[in-house]
Amino acid sequence: MDNESLLVKVRQMEHQFITHWINALSNESPGDANKEELFNRGQAYFRYITELHIPFDNHPVVLKAVDWARTVEKDEGTVKWIISFSHLWRNSLLEVGGDILSLGLFKQISARIDHFEIMMCHACWEKTVLWMKEKDCEFDRLHEDRINLIGKMASSMAHEIRNPLTSIIGFLKLVRLGIHQQTFEKVDSYLDIIEHECDNILKQVTGFLSFSKRPMIEEGLVYVSARQILDTNISLLSPRLIDENVDLLLAVPEQVKLRVQKSAIQQVLSNLLNNGIDALSALKSNKKMCISCSEDSGYIYIRVSNNGPSIPAEMAQRLFTPFVTNKEHGTGLGLAICKQIMAKNNGEISFTSDDSETAFLLTFPKKRKVTESGVQVVS
Incomplete structure (x- = not known):
């Protein structure tokens, strides 16, 4: 019997092939989808692998599936699912149609399964590469933002500390001048101000650290x-x-x-x-x-x-x-x-x-x- 005649018999057993595939898929991935939805998927795919007169790349099932693979948002397990999908279909062909399939017809159908698998994996890979490029750009932006933030924090720290330091330096000069001129009555007040400005610097540092994950010990009420x-x-x-x-x-x-x-x-x-x-x-x-x-x-x-x-x-x-x-x-x-x-x-x-x-x-x-x-x- 030639391959065309064998192919007619295979198509006549469409329901048996799809049912076997659904049972195998349900055992491997419980709760994946309802039976009616799986049957519709299986029917579309079965027609793709048996409609040998339609070229691979022109078949509507392939075009639709590739488009799905490129747009799916969460595809962490998509490639694994595609390979398992192909394996289960080959298994169903051998289990259900082993007695009627010739080696030549099985090779033709298997080639279409392989082509579908390659096309789907390639589409998923393209999507993954695009996602990785987008993440790289996002990481670069985050890194640049972090560098800018560190720069702003450093600039802010320098600005906030510069003022009290300037005051401290000025009053230290007055203290030195007071010591040389024996005007000790003012030195004590100058030292009070210097001490206060040192406390002010500590407060500024405490304020900056309050934005970090390791704040200083809290001041009591x-x-x-x-x-x-x-x-x-x-x-x-x-x-x-x-x-x-x-x-x-x-x-x-x-x-x-x-x-x-x-x-x-x-x-x-x-x-x-x-x-x-x-x-x-x-x-x-x-x-x-x-x-x-x-x-x-x-x-x-x-x-x-x-x-x-x-x-x-x-x-x-x-x-x-x-x-x-x-x-x-x-x-x-x-x-x-x-x-x-x-x-x-x-x-x-x-x-x-x-x-x-x-x-x-x-x-x-x-x-x-x-x-x-x-x-x-x-x-």
């Missing part, structure tokens, strides 16, 4: 006068306030106390005050800054305002985001660190800005105690 914190900051900023001709109004009662990380909150206020002075540099005269403190039943508020230019609308939405700044030599980390510090102190920082005033508001919750009767008391 203590009760401290809000006026005391502000007096310390203002004493250090006095030379700059005088040089910039800034009129500072301080309205902070002595009795208001905060339970906070003292050095960290000093850093927040120092940043807000320096930012305010920077903003006022745009004015030629009538430079005003105000620091006020108020409280209600649940919170204590410290408000730092200035009459400088308003914050641009495009910056306002991202003001507390790292590296967002409109200063020529700014780093964009100051307010981001302030927000993080306030969060660690269970507080909040917010702002308002218009043409007449820009104001930052620090909100600190009062400590609450529960009495024996279950009543909450603010302390």
Whole structure:
């Protein structure tokens, strides 16, 4: 019997071949797909391998399958599935049609199975190569972003530390001059300022490290006068306030106390005050800054305002985001660190800005105690 006649008999057994293939596939990959879907796939593939009069590359099953292989999103096991698919079809041909298949016809059908397998694997390989190239580009972008981030952090660190170091160097010169001139009464005050600036450097380093995965040991919470914190900051900023001709109004009662990380909150206020002075540099005269403190039943508020230019609308939405700044030599980390510090102190920082005033508001919750009767008391 010639191959054409044998091929007719094979086609007549289509259902038996497909059923055998489905059972084998179900045993190898339980739950792969429902039987109806598998039968439709098997029927399409069976027609491909038995319609020998249609060239390999022109058969609609091949074109559709290759297109699928190129567009599939998750193809980690696709190649393995393709090889298993081919093996199970050859096995079904031998098991079901072993008595009617001639060697020549089996070779022809097997060649179509091989061609399908090669085409599918090649399509998957192309997809994998493209995916790898895209990942390489993505890794390159991430690496470049990381290098840029390190550069910004280094620049920011240098900028934040340079100012207190400059102050330290200046006061060390005054100390040396005071020693030579026997004016020891001022040396002690100079040393206090030098010590404070060293603490300021430590705070800056702590702030930077707070963005890393290995933060420094957290500063403990203590009760401290809000006026005391502000007096310390203002004493250090006095030379700059005088040089910039800034009129500072301080309205902070002595009795208001905060339970906070003292050095960290000093850093927040120092940043807000320096930012305010920077903003006022745009004015030629009538430079005003105000620091006020108020409280209600649940919170204590410290408000730092200035009459400088308003914050641009495009910056306002991202003001507390790292590296967002409109200063020529700014780093964009100051307010981001302030927000993080306030969060660690269970507080909040917010702002308002218009043409007449820009104001930052620090909100600190009062400590609450529960009495024996279950009543909450603010302390």
